[in-house]
Amino acid sequence: MNDASPIRSASAPATRPAFARWLATTNDVTRTFLSAGRIPGLINMAGGLPAPETYPAAELAALAQQAIAQHPQDTLGYGPIEGLPDLRDALAARFSTPTLRLSRDNVLITTSGMQGLDLIGKVLLEQGGLIAGQFPTYLGALDAWKPHSPRFRNLRFDEPDFDPLAALAGAQFAYTVPNFSNPTGRLVGLPMRHALVDAAHATGTWLVEDDPYGTLHYDAAPLPRMIELSGLKGHGASYDGPIVYMGTLSKEIAPGLRIGWVIAAPEMIGALTMAKQGSDMCTSGVTQRIALAALESGLVERMQPVIVNLYRERRDALCTALAEHLEDWFAWEVPVGGMFVWAVARDPLLDTDRLLPLAIEAGVCITPSSVFDASGQYRRAIRINFTLNPPDRLAEGVRRLAGAVQMMSRQRS
Amino acid sequence: MNDASPIRSASAPATRPAFARWLATTNDVTRTFLSAGRIPGLINMAGGLPAPETYPAAELAALAQQAIAQHPQDTLGYGPIEGLPDLRDALAARFSTPTLRLSRDNVLITTSGMQGLDLIGKVLLEQGGLIAGQFPTYLGALDAWKPHSPRFRNLRFDEPDFDPLAALAGAQFAYTVPNFSNPTGRLVGLPMRHALVDAAHATGTWLVEDDPYGTLHYDAAPLPRMIELSGLKGHGASYDGPIVYMGTLSKEIAPGLRIGWVIAAPEMIGALTMAKQGSDMCTSGVTQRIALAALESGLVERMQPVIVNLYRERRDALCTALAEHLEDWFAWEVPVGGMFVWAVARDPLLDTDRLLPLAIEAGVCITPSSVFDASGQYRRAIRINFTLNPPDRLAEGVRRLAGAVQMMSRQRS
Structure with missing residues (x-):
């Protein structure tokens, strides 16, 4: 065995070839979403996750x-x-x-x-x-x-x-x-x-x-x-x-x-x-x-109305809660399909990258707009998923989010 | 509906953007192998395919x-x-x-x-x-x-x-x-x-x-x-x-x-x-x-000796058939593991890219060496798989391959 090689030990990996340049510019938001489910009590309204109870x-x-x-x-x-x-x-x-x-x-x-x-x-x-x-x-x-x-x-x-x-x-x-x-x-x-x-x-x-x-x-x-x-x-x-x-x-x-x-x-x-x-x-x-x-x-065909009815109810629950708690801060359109509400801050200077950690601290995860922009510059909006959680959790998530927004507002003033 | 658009019809797709350059240099050998199973009667000794009868x-x-x-x-x-x-x-x-x-x-x-x-x-x-x-x-x-x-x-x-x-x-x-x-x-x-x-x-x-x-x-x-x-x-x-x-x-x-x-x-x-x-x-x-x-x-562990014993018998059957029918044309070492015999032509001018279509015509598929070389220049060898077919099919495949080699030899002389 050549255990005593004098040239270099495994514990000093200093001269490894560089990774490809794109890796330095990438984000790990998706990874964060996929693992956010493991934080106890966190209401995950960030990822684009289906309702697991619909899986047949x-x-x-x-x-x-x-x-x-x-x-x-x-x-x-x-x-x-x-x-x-x-x-x-x-x-x-x-x-x-x-x-x-x-x-x-x-x-x-x-x-x-x-x-x-x-x-x-x-x-x-x-x-x-x-x-x-x-x-x-x-x-x-x-x-x-x-x-x-x-x-x-x-x-x-x-x-x-x-x-x-x-x-x-x-x-x-x-x-x-x-x-x-x-x-x-x-x-x-x-x-x-x-x-x-x-x-x-x-x-x-x-x-x-x-x-x-x-x-x-x-x-x-x-x-x-x-x-x-x-x-x-x-x-x-x-x-x-x-x-x-x-x-x-x-x-x-x-x-x-x-x-x-x-x-x-x-x-x-x-x-x-x-x-x-x-x-x-x-x-x-x-x-x-x-x-x-x-x-x-026919399983796919039979599932479609079941999923649509469940998600419609959740979309409506989210939009009701948003109207109750966040209308002063954000504007949105009720989406006619899909999995998300896109809410744009009324204050053009509100930075949703800064909102994210406060939201997570308050027990809710949403997605800041910067990750959907190739330049990463657009920071005024958030994406809120409504398919994963039942109506009461969506309402509680919006209350937590409103708390985080108010905390950020107090920090700024 | 805008069916009568005068600008361009779907049937004249002349100005599409070019595909990425690497596509022009790629091969479709793997695709050929994966679909070779569909040619009736062909003995496929080309791909690296396991014996399907081992699938539990x-x-x-x-x-x-x-x-x-x-x-x-x-x-x-x-x-x-x-x-x-x-x-x-x-x-x-x-x-x-x-x-x-x-x-x-x-x-x-x-x-x-x-x-x-x-x-x-x-x-x-x-x-x-x-x-x-x-x-x-x-x-x-x-x-x-x-x-x-x-x-x-x-x-x-x-x-x-x-x-x-x-x-x-x-x-x-x-x-x-x-x-x-x-x-x-x-x-x-x-x-x-x-x-x-x-x-x-x-x-x-x-x-x-x-x-x-x-x-x-x-x-x-x-x-x-x-x-x-x-x-x-x-x-x-x-x-x-x-x-x-x-x-x-x-x-x-x-x-x-x-x-x-x-x-x-x-x-x-x-x-x-x-x-x-x-x-x-x-x-x-x-x-x-x-x-x-x-x-x-424990399924993986239990399968290992079953697979090894089957493949060892097939390796030996292939090498026996090669010694009987192709020793004048090719040299090889008996592999101590894996799925392939690598046979190098004794005649350095034998072109195995030219052998492939003759072999397929004779009812057997092997892999010419050019595809394993980044430059595509090495054409003297063939790769022969021994895991997919039982011993009698391997022997018949080698007989067909010997026929193709002899036909190529007659064409050259």
Whole structure:
């Protein structure tokens, strides 16, 4: 044994190579959220977590047993990188419409919706590539693309002179969450959906339609997906347009399955498949077969109204409590879907990065707006989740938050 | 509806942004292997596939049912990015030795061993970063790092003047598969293990010890892991050295679980965790809990001799058939472990890239050496898998391969 090597001991690791530069600029907010559940008594209104009581555990346990026993090769062996053919077929059928013709070749199974975002970065971004995106935007998307040090162009839908053609031209891709965007809960209306689709067709820019919340609509029927509007232009041909539609079972059944999908032109599916080959080779056949059984058995369909009714009640409870305790400090719109209320401080100088530690001390966790902004500069708003907690906990969380806001106000004055 | 947009139709997608450059240089060999199983009658000796008859489907089906029913939150919710604490503890205990002290903080659960390779590239490689590696090497590792366009330095263990210090100095990391390397089946001996560990400690260069085949040893007890040798230098402290050990359940139980792990210094685990956050957020709790149950119930331990005895018999059958049919054309060493025989053509001008289509036409698939070489230039050898097929199929495959070699020889003369 060479225990007495004089050169260097394990306890003095001074000369290790530097980590890649992007790591120095990243945040650990998601990690904080995922572990916030362990602080005793804390009311977690920060993360985008489903209500665990909606997980159909008994049904999924039975489906898992059957999936492995009846399909040992599909579940336990290596599978095709693109995903199990039966699951790809089922998703192609699920998202086809009279004007959107999809086949297996339009579908890639991903290991969670997050992996779809990672793969799109791998296939489209060189270092410093340009992304056109809504801001504030999904923190996980910023995380996924950070290693490529992208530049961002803000899609300012609200401005009267917004020009979709100019906004998309020259970008590697545009990123949107048209249904109940994370963090703002915003719904992109039908005219803007048409305008974006037209601009994507005209410029050639890929338009990512990230849709994890599409089934969580509380007040009205969902609007047509942008990929459906794009399909209209194909005159009945198999889909080959510029929309890259992403979905997940995380909000419809359970995030622990880590099953997502990308629906896009075969050319894009082929490129993403090459990227997936070098990322995790293939998605677990166990979770794919459970997902397929959950779709085929009607479990996913049966769950949807149950989840929607529960979350609608919680949204209303949160908004009632906010009106009671925080109306002097914050303004918000009641979201028509999704998982979040986006509350903007009436005082433009209120710094929600400073509010966070006071809120945690008061026993409630929310998300400050800075993490949803690529520049980290926007500090005036907070994102409040309403899906995880029952109404009484939401009300108590808002009372605690109001206490933290008043404490910060006293500190400032 | 804006169906008649004059600007551009979906059927003329001419101006789409370019895909990232690395995609133009990648291969689809892995994809070909994974789908080769669908060609009727083809004997697939190309991929690194386990014998499906070893998958303990009934046991895993029962464990899956219990995992979800008994641990609905662990299996169905979002979990910690690093992995379930109980599984991290179990792996820390499994790989601890009297001289290697591991805790949960040394362990990251990955969605397959492949993901560990992707993450190490994300945290250590800038564009054009330097990797010191054995060549030929694992194709999947080359795939994982291709988006970073790395430079490679060849670790020439066999050369008498090989200098480990010079070989590691200045590299972002060194990559080795010391146990029965893919593709060569080569075992790195104890003196070289010590020399590499010493060099990693002296230079600070991270040394990746990728060990998917460690339990597949047919002729002798396994050698100490390099991370154990590195642990010796820590004098009983928690592990903080430069070895990054990677493993997987793919060869011990079933690849469909997509469960792997990285064991390393907490600093490295922290960096990899940030990269995993943006890659797939967390590994499926369903497959993590099945893996934990397979470890805790003793299933993994019970499977090991069953698998080893089956694969030893197949290795011997392949080598016997090779000696009978291909000894005039190829030379090889009988591997002491792993899944492959590496056969080098006696004729230095024999081009195994040209042999592949003839072999497939003859009804057998093997892997040409070019894919294991970052430069793609080494075309003299083939990798032959012996784990997937029973002895009679292996013998028939070798007969078909000999026919293809003879046909190529006739074409050349």
